[in-house]
Amino acid sequence: MAVQRPGAHSWASQVSDEEFRLSELDLHVLGSHPEILAALGRRWRTGPSADTMALVAALPAGLGSLVLAPGWFRQTQGEPWLEPVDFGDGAASTSSFFFLGALVALAVLAALWLRRGRLRAGAEVFAVVFTLVAGIVALPLMASVDVDVLGFAPVSLPVWAATAAAVVVLGAFTLASVGRRAGDAQDFRVTGPADLARADALIAALPPRKAKGLASERTRALGRLRERGMITAGQAAEVEALPIGSSVTLDAR
Incomplete structure (x- = not known):
């Protein structure tokens, strides 16, 4: 049975201020796409924290x-x-x-x-x-x-x-x-450098409905983070302007 991972909105609702890393947002958005995560040089953490x-x-x-x-x-x-x-x-x-x-x-x-x-x-x-x-x-x-x-x-x-x-x-x-170090905050392990071009290509190859769903999930997560005071309107706008996957290039906050 596949392990159930938190979606971006769930993560945005539950993450503590200490554990919050804006750079992880798109990783949670793309959490059900391991091939895209791999292109971004990340994979889900497994085993004990x-x-x-x-x-x-x-x-x-x-x-x-x-x-x-x-x-x-x-x-x-x-x-x-x-x-x-x-x-x-x-x-x-x-x-x-x-x-x-x-x-x-x-x-x-x-x-x-x-x-x-x-x-x-x-x-x-x-x-x-x-x-x-x-x-x-x-x-x-x-x-x-x-x-x-x-x-x-x-x-x-x-x-x-x-x-x-x-x-x-x-x-x-x-x-x-x-x-x-903010505890074991990161849900993802770094496996290599992020290849944003390859990640963009993989996302572009997704069915339009799926790509639209990812964008919607990201927008909802950003809105939830704003509601909780985790990010400012300016930060939300900055992320919205980036292609999905590019949040890995942002600082932790």
């Missing part, structure tokens, strides 16, 4: 701290707690394994940040901060189960490394970012 991936990246550190909590409770209170997830003597090594995963996740987030032109996003910053806090919490928890944390016992090294890496990555996001 970058924001979802960033939130998943925070999980290893959280789990690394969580598995230490029952041992800490048992040591301080003298009785078991959360027995089904109490790893006993294996809690420290299990936590160490999770923090190795957190270290890899931080490396991936840093690589994606560099790949996207050093633009930071809220979800990615949250994942790094969460990892940092989880590491700070995990170190004393690990010490409470008789691990020589201050002596840098081997089992504690992944926790130290992930915590230090989180500080470095957070510093890079804060001090070296060139701007803020």
Whole structure:
């Protein structure tokens, strides 16, 4: 079954101010024509969003701290707690394994940040901060189960490394970012340069009724964006004057 994609009017009605990119308008107008999207160097995004991936990246550190909590409770209170997830003597090594995963996740987030032109996003910053806090919490928890944390016992090294890496990555996001990326706003992935001439030819080859429908959908979407205060009358007129498909050449706003 084909995946149902939002039409241009639905997108114009639902897109948030933070996620809005005027350059995506014509892509939504042409969303049911993959061959034209391909000519414009775009395709629909598939799979989990970058924001979802960033939130998943925070999980290893959280789990690394969580598995230490029952041992800490048992040591301080003298009785078991959360027995089904109490790893006993294996809690420290299990936590160490999770923090190795957190270290890899931080490396991936840093690589994606560099790949996207050093633009930071809220979800990615949250994942790094969460990892940092989880590491700070995990170190004393690990010490409470008789691990020589201050002596840098081997089992504690992944926790130290992930915590230090989180500080470095957070510093890079804060001090070296060139701007803020609007979450995972774009619904389309760039696959290459836009060939406007080919896109024009493909649109011209459509049945007249279909081409007229695309123009009508674009006009309705522009009207909806104006109603919501997302664009001005001048911007709407500017887009109306362009051939369908050319909005990809516009700035995000």
